[in-house]
Amino acid sequence: MAPKDGNAITFTEVDELNNPALTFIYSELQSGTTLKDEMGNGIRGRVDIAHLSGASTPWSVKSVQNLLIDIFLPAGYPHSVSEDYIPYQIFDSLQAFSSSIAGLLSSRAVLQGVGVGNADASPTSALLLHILQDTSGRIATIFFAHRVGTALEPECKMYRFAADIFNDLAMVLDCLSPMIPAGVSRVTVLSAAGVLRALCGVAGGSSKASLSAHFSKWGNLAEVNAKDSSQETVISLVGMLVGSLVVSHITSFTATWLTLLALLTLHLSLNYAAVRSVQMTTLNRQRANIVFSSMLSSDPDFAYLAANQWQSIHQQHLQTELGMREQNQRRLQIPSPADVSRQERIFDASGMLQWHGLPPGKEGPMAPETLGHCQIGVSLRDFMSSSSSSSSSSSPSVSTTSNSLKTALPLKALASLFNDENYILIFTTRSPSLGPRARISCKILLKQHATPKTHLKAWMHALLVARLLTRSPPSGEDKKKTGCGTTEMILSTLSRTLDFLNVSSRFEGYIDALGDKGWEVDVEGGVSALETRIGRRVVVS
Template sequence: MEAGSVVVSYVSSPIATWSCLVVLLSIHLAMNHAAVRAVSLHSLNRQRANIVMSNLLVNNRVMTPDEVSSQERIFEWDGVLRWRGSLPFAKARIGVTLHCLLKTLAPAHVVTGAICDGDLILERLVEVYRHEDFLVWYDSPKTTAYVVLKDQASAKAQLKAWALALWGAHRFETQYSIGANTDDLLRLLETTLSDISNQWDDSIERLRAAGWDIGIANLETSSGSRVRVGAESLQVIGERKK
């Protein structure tokens, strides 16, 4: 009791009380930070996918979960795109509705809200991704990539879509600093898709060998939408909420 009374006497003033509180909170946060750093997760969320895929695409090297864990940020902006841990250069949204995509393809009428020319670009976009389970578009003025997932999109397909959004946005910001038209963007997305597809199966096997669990769909942070696309007409024939 006597020792306890001595301790209490040192923290009886407001300054001493707040000083002790700050010190204890700092120790608590430091220990939590160290504990989080020690955890090595084997699923690819958005931040880990940015780190892994950018290094794979530029260095042809697959980082292990332990290596990625040392580079992860404890707090990260949702959907931000970083190239090899650099400053954010764009954003990405995955599992968006078709209407959301259409609004980025063409401006809506100021009175009716109708989207007049977006369907023409959409038809070309669907043609580019006719063999994929997703659509990807990059809105350069907003520096935002939009990913629409088709009804059968697997975790593997979602990762490929995110890799395409990441690399496509990076290429666009690097090659078209003064802007580009729709044809330029479609060609860039088509080229990026071809480059990724040529090495995708091998990349997936290398990711698995490095310890990553590709079967976990961890890129959507909220309930997303899915679309069904007609094989012959290349038109969207349905949409549902995931």
């Protein structure tokens, strides 16, 4: 029957990316026309289905490709995940493939070690050995999670790589077990392998959860984890099939070890490439050093601060507050997450203050300069203490008598200086003969209402002060006159640098510029990536 003219309604069905899939055209029948379906219900109109011209035919190459994407990649790919998702997954899948084959070789060695094929072997002894391995691994899991639990998220790239190192060491111990005499020695080796696998489980599982949170952009964390499990299942299955051919043809001692070492080398290389491809957008200690030092080096006013001429231009900045802030943001050179991922190291000394500034007249970053060591979120007792290797003229000392403390730390001056901040800094300088790593020591005391943004400001402040204190200090009579290295000099530097960060809301301008560059800094209620241990907070009244 012919439909009425002008009464057609078009419905277009779209997928999660708003790409049209099918078009349904509804048209009402002419008045007076009566049609009924099988149930006796009246039919009011007709629906025509229009297939798109670009739609794939069943079992075409494109349809198979789309089916695989739907099965193994998150819905909405590539828009639902970050740009570094696919490079990481490619390397991660390849390393899982090599690890599966190596795991079969180590499993065969374990079976040989417990006596498979030996008529004198006892099933009970093998069971007891398994129980001992499992017990030692569970105990190791508890202690390891307690020790590094808070550091797993800030340092997820390091612990993701460390997890596979633990796993590979466990495989090596498994392959060594048949060569170890039966008894306490072999039990110790196999138990150590169980402990390493437990550490791998804690470090790998937790760090992969943090990486999945980084990859997910649509709040699809659960689906990203689920699809990652699907990918690993397929890769492990293929690895087991290939590994079954490998273990059946490689039986000699030399061939087994050469194959195992080659697979483990490939495994670690691919895993290293995987974590290197990740472009984290949160600022942990190492990334904060890279970003802050590059940003401060590019700030034209930093030269005045380093030359101790900041006070002479202070009033000029107060008169042109908004103009200076906007102008400086345009001139700042801030490395992007991709730039920082190429500079950062997987294993880096935790808590070091390093300067990665740009050399004058050259392009690209210079080699990092280690300025000293910094602790954030310390307790008040630790804040007032000083290292025994510090010189008496440069470090406040603390002594304890019953329930009281005596300290040379200028607490009143520090409390006054940082009255409007949610943190307090203190520096100690030591003899240059102890090396650059020992010259500067900083401790950051966090107040009760400190936020992740407070942590960033405290770390930037510490890096800035350390840079100034290590820049060619005067010597001899000049040192006595200026008090370089003394508490007075440190307080003066703290005051000058704090004024530098606060005038004209300079630090807020830095934070805005970091956000525009793609860094996650506006996380007032989030978790700080600078604290790797549970820290203390204080209330100053």
